[in-house]
Amino acid sequence: MTRVGRCWMAALGLSLLTAACGSDDASIEGGKVTPIRRAPALENEFTPRELETTIDNLVAEINKSSTESMQMTVMLKTLSTFFAPIATGANRAMGELGVTGNVIGPIQEPGDQQEDMRLQNEQIEQTVMDGAQGIGISPFGDASVAVLDKAIAKGVHVVTLDSDLQASKRAIYVGTLNSSAGAKAGETLRGMLPPAPGTVVIHGSSDPTWADGLDRTQGAQGVLEAAGYEVLVRQVTWGDEGEADDVEWMKDKIEAADPPVVGLLGMFNLSFRCAMAADAAGKPDLPIVAFDFDARTVDYMREGRIKATHIQRQYYEGYLVPYILYGIRSIGIEATKEILAPQLIDGSLFNLGIDVVPGDKVDAYNAFLDSIGANE
Structure with a gap:
């Protein structure tokens, strides 16, 4: 483990979730990735069908390409509470894509924001040094703009989630508007x-x-x-x-x-x-x-x-980011944005929407969250 990695773990209790180095649905053969096969979405009154359709359309277009394997990292503010379903979704997507990747972040809730930003910036730099070609990040603040732009200048694709950094050169933001x-x-x-x-x-x-x-x-x-x-x-x-x-x-x-x-x-x-x-x-x-x-x-x-x-929709927030990163590398940013257009605002803001849950649908919604592993 590098010095930066030790500092991050010691200060924030870093947890590296399961690396998605291939899955039953996707594998690497001769340096190429076989067609992506998503697990079918469960039919439920709360299933966001418009999002599912957009993802399916993105997968169909990616499958026409011959992109090589990809290494990516998703960085979250924490791996618990609100962010736990995001981590679940991101790990599932990376498994389906067959990429080399992980989800990282502190186990406990964020503390001192300045220190959190400093450590996250060190982790961005280390992730780039380790060969990541894509980064999904929930940034702590504007102090990450410069380090992310430096990564982007080196050819790393960056997508923000939950919190945006519009001052940066990130490709797309995914989250609630x-x-x-x-x-x-x-x-x-x-x-x-x-x-x-x-x-x-x-x-x-x-x-x-x-x-x-x-x-x-x-x-x-x-x-x-x-x-x-x-x-x-x-x-x-x-x-x-x-x-x-x-x-x-x-x-x-x-x-x-x-x-x-x-x-x-x-x-x-x-x-x-x-x-x-x-x-x-x-x-x-x-x-x-x-x-x-x-x-x-x-x-x-x-x-x-x-x-x-x-x-x-935290689960879909995490699930979409690896697919978008993979799409940008595979078919390019403009083609990816064209497919995302039904939910894309102002050219770079992907609006996940929200679920409206009536008071008499609590149990049904809980069952939906359980079905996708998205309960906090």
Whole structure:
């Protein structure tokens, strides 16, 4: 193991998941890769058929080429919690492709961002030195732009996921487009509200330093304000210690707002605090819509208190990245983008979309996640 590798492991608890050096479905013969054969998608009401069709189209075009084998690495901010299904998807895709590759990242949650960025940059450099021809990365921040651009200048293909680095020369970003995801959540709640006027409380973010959170919140806010509702945004307070403050603020608005509060919308995994606030205000019948699939959110959904939630497609985020990297190497960036066009925004942003899960579909959605190995 190199010095950089030891530093990464010692500081962040690096875990190298199973290297995908061939599989039952793909093998290397004479330096060439045999046709890719994907495992068939399970038919389910939550299966994103539009994504499946795009992947199938990409595979069909790749199979017309005679690309040699490829080495790639997918770098994640962590291998646990939210990122665990991403790792599952990436490993499965690399196995189907028959590439030499791995998924790397710290086991524990990220800590000091500056240190995390420094160590990730060292790992990028080491990965390039080790011969990687493709990198999928969930970057910690803009400090990785220069080191990634240096890798790209050497011919390494780079795709970002979860967090983007638009200032870099990365080829494509794969993930949730937060503005459209927020708008979708706003539309879900709007369909449950009485006609305007009325006030909607959003448990979201107004922090301009966190673009993703702000974009998601403003996407929802724009939909609701366009429909004639007043919108009050509570800046989420992270951590257990912030729960009481969030609930108290929203409770006060429910009790005092004019026009009266007619619904609540949570934008992140702490959405269940909206239900706590409505209960505290004595308004348990207010419609509430959430984001993510936190266990407490699920409990409120089972009780009929949270009417629906919106979930990012982490598994497909991880699954698509190796296929896109392989496509760029095999058929070129422009041909790859042409195939990705149904979900490609502004030429380089691949919009995964989100799953809308009604309150009475919790068990069905859990079964879907289990079927693809995507439960956190």
